[in-house]
Amino acid sequence: MSAVVARAVFPLLLAAxxxxxxxxxxxxxxxxxxxxxxxxxxxxxxxxxxxxxxxxRTGAGAAPALLALGLxxxxxxxxxxxxxxLPPVTHFPRxxxxxxxxxxLELHTAALFDLGIAVTVYxxxxxxxxxxFPALKGDEQ
Amino acid sequence: MLTILSFPAAxxxxxxxxxxxxxxAGWAAxxxxxxxxxxxxxxxxxxxxxxxxxxxxxxGSRFALELDALGAPLxxxxxxxxxxxxxxxxxxxxxxxxxxxxPPRDGVAFFAMMxxxxxxxxxxxxxxxxxxxxxxxxxxxxxxFLLIRFDEDEESLAAARTALTVTAGTSLLFLLGLLMIxxxxxxxxxxxxxxxGAAEAIPDIALVCMVAGVLAKSAQMPLHFWLPRAMTAxxxxxxxxxxxxxxxxxLFVLLRIRFLLxxxxxxxxxxxxxxxxxxxxxxxxxxxxxxxxRVLAYSTIAQxxxxxxxxAAGGRHGLLGASFFIMAHGLAKCALFMTAGxxxxxxxxxxxxxxxxxxxxxxxxxxxxxVAVLGVAGLPLTIGFFKDxxxxxxxxxxxxxxxxxxxxxxxxxxxxxxxxxxxxxAGRSRPGTQPPTAPRIGLxxxxxxxxxAVALFGIWSAPLEQxxxxxxxxxxGEPVEAHIAYPDTLSLELKLSLAAWAAGLxxxxxxxxxxxxxxxxxxxxxxxxPGAAADLLAEAGRRLSHLLHxxxxxxxxxxxxxxxxxxxxxxxxGIFADRDWPRTGALRxxxxxxxxxxxxxxxxxxxxxxxxxxxxxxxxxxxxGMSLALVFALAHAPxxxxxxxxxxxxxTLLFIAVLSRMPHDVLMAARRKRGARxxxxxxxxxxxxxxxxxxxxxxxxxxxxxxxxxxxLAETAHxxxxxxxxxxxFRGLGTAGEMTVxxxxxxxxxxxxxxxxx
Numbered sequence: 083m084s085a086v087v088a089r090a091v092f093p094l095l096l097a098a099x100x101x102x103x104x105x106x107x108x109x110x111x112x113x114x115x116x117x118x119x120x121x122x123x124x125x126x127x128x129x130x131x132x133x134x135x136x137x138x139r140t141g142a143g144a145a146p147a148l149l150a151l152g153l154x155x156x157x158x159x160x161x162x163x164x165x166x167x168l169p170p171v172t173h174f175p176r177x178x179x180x181x182x183x184x185x186x187l188e189l190h191t192a193a194l195f196d197l198g199i200a201v202t203v204y205x206x207x208x209x210x211x212x213x214x215f216p217a218l219k220g221d222e223q
Numbered sequence: 224m225l226t227i228l229s230f231p232a233a234x235x236x237x238x239x240x241x242x243x244x245x246x247x248a249g250w251a252a253x254x255x256x257x258x259x260x261x262x263x264x265x266x267x268x269x270x271x272x273x274x275x276x277x278x279x280x281x282x283g284s285r286f287a288l289e290l291d292a293l294g295a296p297l298x299x300x301x302x303x304x305x306x307x308x309x310x311x312x313x314x315x316x317x318x319x320x321x322x323x324x325x326p327p328r329d330g331v332a333f334f335a336m337m338x339x340x341x342x343x344x345x346x347x348x349x350x351x352x353x354x355x356x357x358x359x360x361x362x363x364x365x366x367x368f369l370l371i372r373f374d375e376d377e378e379s380l381a382a383a384r385t386a387l388t389v390t391a392g393t394s395l396l397f398l399l400g401l402l403m404i405x406x407x408x409x410x411x412x413x414x415x416x417x418x419x420g421a422a423e424a425i426p427d428i429a430l431v432c433m434v435a436g437v438l439a440k441s442a443q444m445p446l447h448f449w450l451p452r453a454m455t456a457x458x459x460x461x462x463x464x465x466x467x468x469x470x471x472x473x474l475f476v477l478l479r480i481r482f483l484l485x486x487x488x489x490x491x492x493x494x495x496x497x498x499x500x501x502x503x504x505x506x507x508x509x510x511x512x513x514x515x516x517r518v519l520a521y522s523t524i525a526q527x528x529x530x531x532x533x534x535a536a537g538g539r540h541g542l543l544g545a546s547f548f549i550m551a552h553g554l555a556k557c558a559l560f561m562t563a564g565x566x567x568x569x570x571x572x573x574x575x576x577x578x579x580x581x582x583x584x585x586x587x588x589x590x591x592x593x594v595a596v597l598g599v600a601g602l603p604l605t606i607g608f609f610k611d612x613x614x615x616x617x618x619x620x621x622x623x624x625x626x627x628x629x630x631x632x633x634x635x636x637x638x639x640x641x642x643x644x645x646x647x648x649a650g651r652s653r654p655g656t657q658p659p660t661a662p663r664i665g666l667x668x669x670x671x672x673x674x675x676a677v678a679l680f681g682i683w684s685a686p687l688e689q690x691x692x693x694x695x696x697x698x699x700g701e702p703v704e705a706h707i708a709y710p711d712t713l714s715l716e717l718k719l720s721l722a723a724w725a726a727g728l729x730x731x732x733x734x735x736x737x738x739x740x741x742x743x744x745x746x747x748x749x750x751x752x753p754g755a756a757a758d759l760l761a762e763a764g765r766r767l768s769h770l771l772h773x774x775x776x777x778x779x780x781x782x783x784x785x786x787x788x789x790x791x792x793x794x795x796x797g798i799f800a801d802r803d804w805p806r807t808g809a810l811r812x813x814x815x816x817x818x819x820x821x822x823x824x825x826x827x828x829x830x831x832x833x834x835x836x837x838x839x840x841x842x843x844x845x846x847x848g849m850s851l852a853l854v855f856a857l858a859h860a861p862x863x864x865x866x867x868x869x870x871x872x873x874x875t876l877l878f879i880a881v882l883s884r885m886p887h888d889v890l891m892a893a894r895r896k897r898g899a900r901x902x903x904x905x906x907x908x909x910x911x912x913x914x915x916x917x918x919x920x921x922x923x924x925x926x927x928x929x930x931x932x933x934x935x936l937a938e939t940a941h942x943x944x945x946x947x948x949x950x951x952x953f954r955g956l957g958t959a960g961e962m963t964v965x966x967x968x969x970x971x972x973x974x975x976x977x978x979x980x981x
Contacts (some may be wrong), residue, residue, distance in 0.1 A: 106944060106947045111862070111944065112947035112950060113950075114866070114950070115865075115866050118869045118870055121869075121873060122872065131930070142381070146973075149966055149970075153962055153966045156776075156958075156959050157959055157963070159955075160959045169276055170955075171952065171956050173951075173954035173955075175941070177939040177941070178939070188461050188882075188941060190941050195958075195959075196951050198962070198963065199950075199951075199958070202965065202966065206966070206969050209969055209973060210877065210969065211880070213973055213976050213977075214877065214878060214880035214881065
């Protein structure tokens, strides 16, 4: 029963995380919260479901890559302006200019940076629980 | 900018090739070096690289890199010299690793460190800010340490420790000097310090610290002793770092900051006599040494004495000579180190007294190394001739004593290098030694290439004059009228040189006999000199370190206690150092729920230390975390409270997962350990200090809090959630740094965990 609930809740939490990230610049929310909420969904899966299923549904096989990709994305946003002679962490569009919107999401490089944070936090949570939970549940394989 | 970014990219590509095919690591590194020479050369010729942006504003520092007339020729030379050295390494390292019983894969790390060292040197030569120069110097010292200890035997490890202590330790003096400069002038940017009147506020002690900090890098007496010991490193390291590149870092930095020293003639005089001490004493020690690489190491100390006296004496010839010297010496000396390595690999011998007659079996190497010997000794038709000419011209302006010492030094150079060459290649082979095998061509060709350059620039000096006159102009701050050319007449300098060469040749032949006597004198000086004092200091430091280790880092509990206690003491010192006792606010009625929740959390934390069952411990820790979430909810920050609940839930599960792997009595056993109660007391005391500090800092809300500015700026930064804008924009660099730490920690923990499970 708990596995069924977890499987139903997980996509909802992922959607909530996506919304928290997208609204982060206009309303309450940010990449860290988004990553933590998505991570909670993953933890729920590891607690409630069979480890193999939790791994498949949460993308645990790709989690180390997600961890690296999130960090790379954030570092790219931070350092790429340096290649064009600008100080690090120069975001676009610059203050004073109009930003395009896509629903609640404002197309802004800071939102990209936030996405990097969200992906890193999610990846870190999944990597940690994927390593530790087989031990807790006694099913090493 | 793209040029700079291409350097690490080329190095990483070379590393990736090396990882895939270890046998190709050396050649891939050589190609990366060729790329860097090409990129630097193209930038110098077409569009000199220039980058300047703010950095460490509190020190007035700039992240300023420029391929200027001083840095450009020397950066191209330094990267260019890496090409033959790495090519030599590609042939040398497989046999070296095999001899040491190590796998070929270990060579990949070796070449990676050589490339990082080269990058650090190029950074040093482009840097236009004292802080950047310091960082580049530290990086060279670190790479030198890692490369000296590469063989990981006892001798290498001891030599590496000495080198690190001297070269990185004295860099701290340089740091002290630059901090004093930043404090007095408000900047560490060389461009700003060049402004009229800007350097007047600099105290002399700051300049002394900086000069002392860099002289050790060029192995000048009395901080020279690390260099002969560093000869335990594989030959490519000696050939690149300790003959040409790292030792040049000190002299180069002195060239960069020469304009700051103009007003302190006593300091320049001191440097001059230190230079003379190095070139005389190290020359004598070189004449007395028996091991090939030791002769060359002492020769390097003596030769950098040349550079130092020219820089200190100044004037048009001195400044041109000091700028040009680095290249003139390095090309030839590098070839000689590689010769020593090739001979040792072919014969197994590393001492002059056990060698001889190798010219017949190694004619090409003998000829090429003879050109290099003549190059360092400054004979005509080699690049070295011009450095000795400039030295004598500088010293003739200085007076007869300086001229006499310089002439003697030139004689001594030919003597000890002549003795080395004659000892290896001339005469008959020693009875009872193995018949020599010819060294592999991969070890000979780089020597031939460098010697060809030594001879070529001895004939074709026009491009050198053009490049290094421009370099000396940067050092002097005005056009320098001096030449790198052969004299038209039998000048006084030439007559002095002729006399010095005749004396040097006689000494070289005689030196084969009286060398052992000088060798004993050098050994005695080694036992009583600054090297011995440094050894005593190092031993005392080792004992102190062992004692502190026992006190501080015996186990994780102790480490935490020491960190907390130290933090508490420093915070208290900060509070008491503030003469105006800070005003504190009153506890308002509205705050009582928050204060009560905090108090409950504060009481739960020490109780957790008494828990003996895993469940009780996890519940208590979870209670502390949830109480803090409640504090945020009460303080009108529901989003932070929600986030804390989420994070706390995950942490609780993690705790359960980790503790489930532990023996059930682990907490009980921990309580019985030595110092357990003391740790609890320290933790509680540190908590009380933190509470006091937080109360002092936060109980009075300023009328114009700095956060108001964040709120105002958030709107212009296209955001409404101030916390998000601060994290992603205002302090985005900090957030990126924290993320990097998180990822590295996760990778480390996962690796440890995976290791345990395996």
